[in-house]
Amino acid sequence: MNLDYIYHTPRLTLRPYKSADLLPHLEAVHESLPELTPWLEWCGDSYNQHDANEWIATSRVNWRSDVCYELAIFDRCSDTFVGSISLYDVLCNSNSANVGYWIRSSQHRKGIASEALYVICRLAFISLGLTRLDIVTHPDNIASQRTALSSGAKFEGLLRNKIMMYGQPLDANLYSIIPSDTNLNE
Numbered sequence: 001m002n003l004d005y006i007y008h009t010p011r012l013t014l015r016p017y018k019s020a021d022l023l024p025h026l027e028a029v030h031e032s033l034p035e036l037t038p039w040l041e042w043c044g045d046s047y048n049q050h051d052a053n054e055w056i057a058t059s060r061v062n063w064r065s066d067v068c069y070e071l072a073i074f075d076r077c078s079d080t081f082v083g084s085i086s087l088y089d090v091l092c093n094s095n096s097a098n099v100g101y102w103i104r105s106s107q108h109r110k111g112i113a114s115e116a117l118y119v120i121c122r123l124a125f126i127s128l129g130l131t132r133l134d135i136v137t138h139p140d141n142i143a144s145q146r147t148a149l150s151s152g153a154k155f156e157g158l159l160r161n162k163i164m165m166y167g168q169p170l171d172a173n174l175y176s177i178i179p180s181d182t183n184l185n186e
Helices: 019-031 049-064 110-126 140-150
Strands: 012-016 071-075 081-091 095-102 131-135 154-165 168-177
Touching: 012 049, 012 110, 019 049, 019 081, 049 071, 071 110, 081 110, 081 140, 081 168, 095 110, 095 140, 131 154, 140 154, 140 168
Parallel strands: 095 131
Antiparallel strands: 012 071, 071 081, 081 095, 131 168, 154 168
């Protein structure tokens, strides 16, 4: 898919990552370490400029290769980097993908993740023609679960040994969104 993809909501701009996003991304990750570290294994004190640069470069290759679609999220008025959302594990045989998201700590509880999730649904269901999105969360990650539910996702159950964290299998909650759960056609 074209790296020129850009989507505006009343408050946000979402687009594929660019090299220029390196320092804002890194700053947001470091600001958010206490909230991200329990849920994202890559996120820790050692996450540095080299890691961020490598991640952004891989993100761009994945986007061009139609493997994974990561969008940087910016405040539309201030152009401040506020987080990230992605479609990953795109599966042709089930016409589905997983969704992941994080919002920098200073921007929590403003509905940003839900607004970004609406955009990723547009990308998945309208642009890519997918028919199902899964949101897999740690059972204790209440913020991600609330975002999923507020975005119209349905809770489907607890999946045993679904995610790996630090080499250990863990249970996870599964939420799904299908096109009829959204208001994309309105």
